[in-house]
Amino acid sequence: MLGRTAASLFWMSRFQERAQNSAKLLEVAYRTDMMPSNRSKDAGDWRFALIASGSEFGYSEKIGELTPRGVINYMVFDRDNPSSVRVCLENARNNGRAVRTGITAELWESLNTTYLEFSDVNPLSITQDKLPEFLSWISQRSHLFRGALLNTLLRDDGYYFSQLGNFVERADNTARILDTQYWVLLPDNDVIGDGSLERQQWSGILRALSGLRSYRFAYPDAKLKATNIAEFLILRKEMPRSLAYCCDWIDDTADDLAQFYGERLPSLDMAAANWTAMRATTIEDVYRRGLHDFLLDFISKNNSFAMQLSEDYNFA
Numbered sequence: 052m053l054g055r056t057a058a059s060l061f062w063m064s065r066f067q068e069r070a071q072n073s074a075k076l077l078e079v080a081y082r083t084d085m086m087p088s089n090r091s092k093d094a095g096d097w098r099f100a101l102i103a104s105g106s107e108f109g110y111s112e113k114i115g116e117l118t119p120r121g122v123i124n125y126m127v128f129d130r131d132n133p134s135s136v137r138v139c140l141e142n143a144r145n146n147g148r149a150v151r152t153g154i155t156a157e158l159w160e161s162l163n164t165t166y167l168e169f170s171d172v173n174p175l176s177i178t179q180d181k182l183p184e185f186l187s188w189i190s191q192r193s194h195l196f197r198g199a200l201l202n203t204l205l206r207d208d209g210y211y212f213s214q215l216g217n218f219v220e221r222a223d224n225t226a227r228i229l230d231t232q233y234w235v236l237l238p239d240n241d242v243i244g245d246g247s248l249e250r251q252q253w254s255g256i257l258r259a260l261s262g263l264r265s266y267r268f269a270y271p272d273a274k275l276k277a278t279n280i281a282e283f284l285i286l287r288k289e290m291p292r293s294l295a296y297c298c299d300w301i302d303d304t305a306d307d308l309a310q311f312y313g314e315r316l317p318s319l320d321m322a323a324a325n326w327t328a329m330r331a332t333t334i335e336d337v338y339r340r341g342l343h344d345f346l347l348d349f350i351s352k353n354n355s356f357a358m359q360l361s362e363d364y365n366f367a
Contacts (some may be wrong), residue, residue: 054365056150057212061366063146063162064200064216070139071193072224073126074186076100079259081182083251084119096255097122103224103231103259104134119179127185128174136189140166143196155203158196165192211308212364215301219357222297223350228259229284230346238338240277253280260284260292281342282334294349295329301356302326318359325352 076099083096094117101107101122109132114121127136144166147159169189177185197217204210229236235252253275257263262284269287270279288295305322309315337345360366 052208052212052364055367056153057208057364058361058366059146059149060153060209060212061216061360063143063150064213065220066139066143066146067162067193067196068217068220069134069224070136070143071190072220073104073134073136073139074189074193075259075261076103076228077123077126078183078186079255080119080122081179081186082258083255086251094118094122099231099255100126103228105227106132106134109133123177123179123182124174127177137169140169150209153209155199157199157203161192161196161199165196206307208308208311211304211311214304215308215360218297218300218304219353221292222294222301222353225260225284225292225294225297226346226350226353228256229281230343230350232256233342233346236277236281236342238278249277250275253277256280256284262290262292265290278334278338281337285337285345286329286332286334298322298326298329316363318356318363321352321356321359325356 080096080100097119098107098117101110101117104126106126110117110122110125113129113131114125125132125135129135130138132138144162147154147162151159172185200210200213204213232252232255234240235249236256240249254263257266257275257280266275266280266283269283269290270276273279283290283293285294287293288299290296302322302325305319309319
């Protein structure tokens with residue numbers, strides 16, 4: 052496969068995943084802002100969405116004052132924001148179009164239709180009361196893309212590069228969300244965490260990663276606890292947005308790619324090393340090292356893998 056083809060498939064999935072992640076962050080910000088207990092109205096929840104998506108600096112430079120309307124426009128519609136839903140959907144479509152003959156009709160239709168329908172939306176029509184329905188539509192379209200990819204794409208190198216893009220982006224998103232509010236997941240908060248603020252913050256983290264209901268299945272007899280939430284989102288492999296789950300999928304896909312090409316390049320060995328280290332880690336190890344330091348190191352290794360993959364397979 053040509054390097055530019057591999058790159059297009061990798062980034063097609065990565066941008067589509069990022070669009071959904073941005074929508075989930077805004078959904079959490081909106082939900083929290085609407086809670087009666089959120090009396091301060093200091094826009095902190097909207098700031099959380101900006102920080103977790105890596106958009107805070109760009110927002111401050113372009114817009115400045117932090118307002119719900121400003122955050123919604125910047126994270127959904129702004130072409131100057133590389134993580135906005137608009138830019139992500141456009142880039143996903145452009146990458147899909149570049150490999151149009153290498154993907155299925157169903158996969159292309161999901162990309163193209165989503166972008167065209169999104170392009171018809173007038174930003175002024177998405178008022179705050181209409182935001183939840185619109186964000187839900189974005190998430191549904193992302194699920195449609197994943198369904199088309201998983202159910203129609205041939206299991207060859209194109210599928211493997213697409214999967215790697217998806218899980219590299221998902222792992223990055225989970226780690227950044229956890230790091231944005233890592234202090235509320237420290238063990239001390241299990242002692243003082245009976246207040247509504249702690250519960251609200253913990254619920255927000257789980258909602259942003261589509262994990263609130265799954266958490267209650269994983270810990271049926273336990274209330275929300277900082278250490279349980281950290282373990283769930285970092286080490287529980289059955290949680291599909293946990294760091295462990297993403298590392299496992301990246302490693303499995305790297306093995307498939309090595310078998311397909313009959314060689315193991317450095318990036319594939321990096322994937323194996325990252326999964327081996329994650330598999331041997333306990334939540335006690337994470338806290339002994341420091342949750343913040345652990346997450347920063349994970350983000351760095353995840354980025355290094357993506358860069359090495361790009362070098363190994365000559366992404367254009």
